Each structure stands twice: as C-alpha cells, then as structure tokens.
Amino acid sequence: MIRQASYSAAARIGWLEWLPFAAALAVFFALPEYVPFGARVLVYILFALSLDLILGYAGIVTLGHTAFFGLGAYVAGILGAKAGVTDPLLQMAAAGAAAALLGLATGAVILRTRGLTLLMLTLAITTILLEIANKATELTGGADGLSGITVAPIFGLFRFDMFGKTAYLYCLVCLLAGWWIVRRLVYSPFGASLVGIRENAVRMYAIGSPAYSRLVAAYTISGTIAGCAGALLMQTNQFVGLNVLSFEFAGELLVMLVLGGVGRIYGAFVGPLVYMIAQDQLAKQFPEYWYFGIGLLLVAVVLFARGGLLGLADTIVAKVRKARP
Amino acid sequence: MSAVLETRKLCKRFGALTVAENIDFRLDAGARHALIGPNGAGKTTFVNMLTGRLAPSSGRILLGGEDITESRQSARVKHGLGRTFQINTLFRSLTVLDNVALGIAERTGIAGRLWRPASAFREVRDEAMALLATLGLADDAAHPVLDLPYGKQRLVEIAIALGLRPRVLLLDEPAAGVPAAESELILRVLDTLPADIAILIIEHDMDVVFRFARRITVLVQGEVLVEGTPAEIAGDRRVHEVYLGEGQHA
Numbered sequence: 001m002i003r004q005a006s007y008s009a010a011a012r013i014g015w016l017e018w019l020p021f022a023a024a025l026a027v028f029f030a031l032p033e034y035v036p037f038g039a040r041v042l043v044y045i046l047f048a049l050s051l052d053l054i055l056g057y058a059g060i061v062t063l064g065h066t067a068f069f070g071l072g073a074y075v076a077g078i079l080g081a082k083a084g085v086t087d088p089l090l091q092m093a094a095a096g097a098a099a100a101l102l103g104l105a106t107g108a109v110i111l112r113t114r115g116l117t118l119l120m121l122t123l124a125i126t127t128i129l130l131e132i133a134n135k136a137t138e139l140t141g142g143a144d145g146l147s148g149i150t151v152a153p154i155f156g157l158f159r160f161d162m163f164g165k166t167a168y169l170y171c172l173v174c175l176l177a178g179w180w181i182v183r184r185l186v187y188s189p190f191g192a193s194l195v196g197i198r199e200n201a202v203r204m205y206a207i208g209s210p211a212y213s214r215l216v217a218a219y220t221i222s223g224t225i226a227g228c229a230g231a232l233l234m235q236t237n238q239f240v241g242l243n244v245l246s247f248e249f250a251g252e253l254l255v256m257l258v259l260g261g262v263g264r265i266y267g268a269f270v271g272p273l274v275y276m277i278a279q280d281q282l283a284k285q286f287p288e289y290w291y292f293g294i295g296l297l298l299v300a301v302v303l304f305a306r307g308g309l310l311g312l313a314d315t316i317v318a319k320v321r322k323a324r325p
Numbered sequence: 326m327s328a329v330l331e332t333r334k335l336c337k338r339f340g341a342l343t344v345a346e347n348i349d350f351r352l353d354a355g356a357r358h359a360l361i362g363p364n365g366a367g368k369t370t371f372v373n374m375l376t377g378r379l380a381p382s383s384g385r386i387l388l389g390g391e392d393i394t395e396s397r398q399s400a401r402v403k404h405g406l407g408r409t410f411q412i413n414t415l416f417r418s419l420t421v422l423d424n425v426a427l428g429i430a431e432r433t434g435i436a437g438r439l440w441r442p443a444s445a446f447r448e449v450r451d452e453a454m455a456l457l458a459t460l461g462l463a464d465d466a467a468h469p470v471l472d473l474p475y476g477k478q479r480l481v482e483i484a485i486a487l488g489l490r491p492r493v494l495l496l497d498e499p500a501a502g503v504p505a506a507e508s509e510l511i512l513r514v515l516d517t518l519p520a521d522i523a524i525l526i527i528e529h530d531m532d533v534v535f536r537f538a539r540r541i542t543v544l545v546q547g548e549v550l551v552e553g554t555p556a557e558i559a560g561d562r563r564v565h566e567v568y569l570g571e572g573q574h575a
Binding site: 005185188189193195199202203204205206207209210 | 420
C-alpha cells in the first residue's frame with residue numbers, strides 16, 4: 001500500500017512491517033553462507049530508503065544520490081585509513097555530518113530548479129565528486145580504491161569478524177534506526193507537506209507553505225542517511241572503490257527503488273532484495289548476459305506494474321478481495 | 326470603512342506591453358467585490374500581483390495597511406490573503422480532508438513538525454471536518470479529490486482557502502467549467518461565506534457577478550474603466566461599449 005501521512009489515518013506500525021526485520025534475523029541464523037551478501041543488501045536497502053524519502057515523497061528526481069553515499073564512504077574510510085579515527089560510530093557520525101553539509105549546500109542551490117534541470121544538476125554534482133576522488137589519489141587511492149582502513153570493534157566490544165556476522169547485525173541495527181526515522185518523518189506533518197509539494201507545488205505556496213525550505217530540509221536529511229549508508233558499506237568491506245560515486249550506481253539505485261515501488265517505504269526493502277538476488281543468480285547462470293535479465297525484469301515492471309512489485313501485490317490483493325463474496 | 330486590501334498606482338509591463346496601468350483599487354472589510362473585464366483585460370495579472378506570484382513593475386500593495394509589495398507569497402498568506410484558482414489546483418490523489426488539513430496545518434504552524442504523526446494532531450482534523458461540514462462536503466471527506474465530480478472539486482478549492490482563515494479571499498472564477506446542474510451548489514456556498522471576510526471575485530458569468538457582488542470594478546486593457554454598484558455598472562454606457570459588446574448600440 002501507499003504509505004503516506006494523513007491527518008485522518010492512524011500511523012501505527014502493523015505486524016507486517018516487522019516482517020523484513022524478522023526475515024533478516026532468520027537469514028542470519030538459517031543461512032550463514034549468505035550473511036556477507038545479506039549485509040550488502042541491508043546497506044542498499046538503507047540507501048534506497050533515503051532515496052524514497054526525496055523521490056517517493058517529495059518528488060525530487062535525482063541521478064546523483066551516490067554523491068552522498070560516496071562522500072560518506074570516503075569520509076569514513078579516510079578517517080579510518082589516514083587519520084587514525086577507528087571507532088565505527090565516530091566514523092559514521094562524521095560521514096553523516098559531511099553528507100548533511102553537502103545536502104544543505106547543494107540542495108539550497110539546485111532545488112530552486114525542477115524536472116530535467118534538477119536531474120542534470122544532481123548528475124553534475126556526483127560527477128564532480130567522482131572526479132575529485134579520482135584525482136586526489138593521496139587521500140582516496142584514486143582508481144585503485146582506498147584500502148588499509150582500520151575499523152575498531154563496535155563499542156570496543158564487537159570485532160568485525162571474517163564471516164561478516166558482526167557487520168550483518170550492525171547493518172541491521174543501522175537499518176532499523178534509519179527505517180524508524182524515515183517512517184516517523186513520512187507520517188509526520190512534515191511528510192504530509194512533502195507529499196503536498198509533490199502533488200502540487202503551486203498550491204503549497206498558495207497555502208503559505210515554505211515549500212522550498214521543506215525540500216532543502218528533506219534533501220539534507222535524505223543525504224545524511226545516504227552518507228551513513230556509505231559509511232556502513234565501507235565498514236562492511238573495509239574498502240572504498242570509485243564506483244560508490246558513479247552515476248551508474250545512482251541509476252542502479254533508482255532502478256532498485258522503482259522495481260520495489262516508490263512512496264511506499266517497503267518498496268525500498270523489496271526492490272534492492274529482488275534486484276540483488278536476481279543479479280546474483282543471473283550472474284551465476286549467464287555470466288555474460290545477466291544484465292539482459294535485469295533489463296527484462298525492469299521492462300516487465302514498468303509495463304505491467306507501475307507501482308513496482310508492491311504495487312502489483314496491491315492490485316492482486318484488491319482483485320482477490322473483490323472476487324470473494 | 327477601512328480598506329483591508331489596497332493598491333496604489335499598480336503597474337505591470339512585459340517589455341513594451343503594459344498589462345496593468347496605474348491600478349488604484351481598494352477592498353473594504355467584508356466587501357463583496359467583483360472584478361470583471363473582457364479577455365486580456367489583465368484580471369489574472371492583477372490577481373497574481375496581489376498574491377505575489379508576479380512582481381509589479383511599480384506601485385504599492387497594502388494589506389491591512391501594511392505594505393506587502395515586496396513580501397513573499399507565503400508571508401502574504403500568513404498576513405491573511407487567501408486565494409482560489411481558476412483551474413483546479415488541488416492535491417489530486419489526497420483525500421478531501423487532507424487537502425484542507427494541509428492548509429490548516431500551515432496556518433497553525435504545525436506543518437513543519439517532524440516527529441509526531443500527522444494523525445495525532447486531532448485539532449487539525451476536527452477543524453477540517455467542521456469546515457467541510459459547513460460546505461456540505463462532510464460525506465466526501467474520506468474520498469480522494471480526483472474521485473469527486475467537478476463541481477465538488479471547485480468547492481474543495483474554496484475549502485482549502487477558507488481553512489487559512491483569510492481576511493481577504495480572492496476567488497478566481499469559482500464557477501469556471503462547472504456544468505449548469507452543479508453551479509447552483511457553488512453559488513449557494515458563495516452566499517454563505519463568512520461576512521467578515523473581504524471577497525474579491527473574478528468572474529465571467531454575469532449571473533454570478535450580479536447575484537454576488539455589491540461593488541464591481543471593470544478592468545479594460547489594464548486600466549480601471551469604472552467602479553460602482555451593480556446598478557451603476559449595468560447602466561454605464563462605456564461598460565456596454567467595451568465589455569458587453571458594441572453591437573448593441575448600432
């Protein structure tokens with residue numbers, strides 16, 4: 001279902017909404033060989049969730065959300081590799097703060113535009129950052145990537161083990177926190193006003209809403225979460241490659257979210273999961289043509305399920321309910 | 326009576342084209358004032374300058390005695406200037422209740438709240454429900470706007486503006502595009518609008534104008550041609566010539 005704030009509908013957390021977290025725990029215990037892969041999925045879900053906040057709710061279409069993710073990964077990584085800041089939570093806080101600043105600074109400029117212009121500007125910003133990371137080899141390792149990063153145990157207690165168990169649970173806790181924040185925002189009056197801006201910006205101004213400031217605020221919050229997700233990926237892999245800033249990755253993220261369904265919160269869970277499993281399986285079966293399968297999947301979703309996989313599920317549930325007497 | 330809204334020598338030029346020329350206009354408290362004029366007379370430009378969508382080339386705009394010429398659109402709304410749109414400008418996929426509640430939330434200053442769920446602000450919902458009830462929309466509150474017949478959508482336009490509790494309400498062709506069968510619905514609502522709100526209505530339909538307005542301003546080619554009571558306007562020869570059609574005098 002479409003999940004958004006309403007002044008008349010309660011916002012209690014339904015039991016279905018705990019399902020993703022229960023499933024994640026089940027995977028942890030039942031399928032240990034998938035734990036490292038699962039950690040990556042959890043990070044991408046958090047990243048997609050941050051995109052859903054601005055794309056699905058505020059209607060900001062961006063092809064540059066990797067700017068925040070990549071900045072977060074590099075800030076956390078450089079701190080761990082060069083500055084001796086090894087505490088994972090400190091690294092993440094720094095990554096989030098840096099991404100927040102970037103969101104505020106760039107959002108204040110580019111959110112004065114809309115549509116295609118905005119899309120181009122988001123693309124430009126992430127491309128600029130990519131080029132900086134590519135050239136500043138002293139700090140970032142350039143095209144070779146940033147390695148030799150030290151990440152200390154969490155709270156000085158939980159070491160990142162070689163099976164990725166700590167990383168998995170750490171990612172899960174971070175996702176839970178990110179999900180909770182996004183969900184609160186989405187159902188708040190602020191979230192309602194974002195939907196208002198998406199639906200009709202002209203009217204929002206006519207009812208006295210500072211729509212532009214709201215968009216900048218949403219963009220900054222979303223960037224912060226994306227930055228934290230970037231730090232999380234770095235800490236899980238203890239490596240940062242240039243691709244975290246690439247526009248291909250931003251496009252891929254967009255595809256994941258659209259696949260799951262935008263403006264639904266849980267589309268950001270379903271999309272990355274299905275996409276990455278499909279990618280994983282297809283790459284095993286057809287190492288040369290796996291991208292073809294992804295394309296086919298996306299075409300099918302766009303043609304037959306405009307609301308993404310969750311939209312499709314809605315349609316099916318509605319049909320079944322109608323068919324019953 | 327004191328003017329709640331006033332313009333002084335308001336001008337708007339687009340290059341060589343003048344669409345508003347020294348418009349002196351005043352709207353008194355509780356007014357029922359109509360702005361009429363042939364197509365291209367500059368009515369919409371005038372309204373857009375009042376609301377702040379367009380900046381005037383020169384002249385001043387005063388709201389409640391305060392100069393708002395430089396104020397932003399949202400600041401004018403906070404000062405009590407509400408408007409409706411000629412073409413429906415609604416949150417189409419949202420329910421009627423949420424359409425109105427969004428405006429009330431902005432007015433009461435809770436719209437920027439980040440944490441508590443919107444549904445926890447019961448006072449907003451209750452006020453929206455009460456307002457919808459006065460407009461005969463209570464039964465439609467839970468329906469998405471796009472499911473409503475056009476006439477009712479026009480009422481939602483008015484409902485959103487009323488939720489802002491304006492001192493001055495600009496109605497831009499409230500009955501535009503409404504089928505005859507539903508237009509009575511709109512007219513009835515117009516009759517019941519709170520008496521203390523000063524209302525400026527821009528309208529083409531002369532039945533609506535003469536039924537609703539107690540004063541009429543005629544705008545022609547960006548200038549005020551004449552202002553007066555409906556009887557005076559109906560009897561004015563110049564109005565007949567430029568507006569109601571010269572053919573009648575041939």
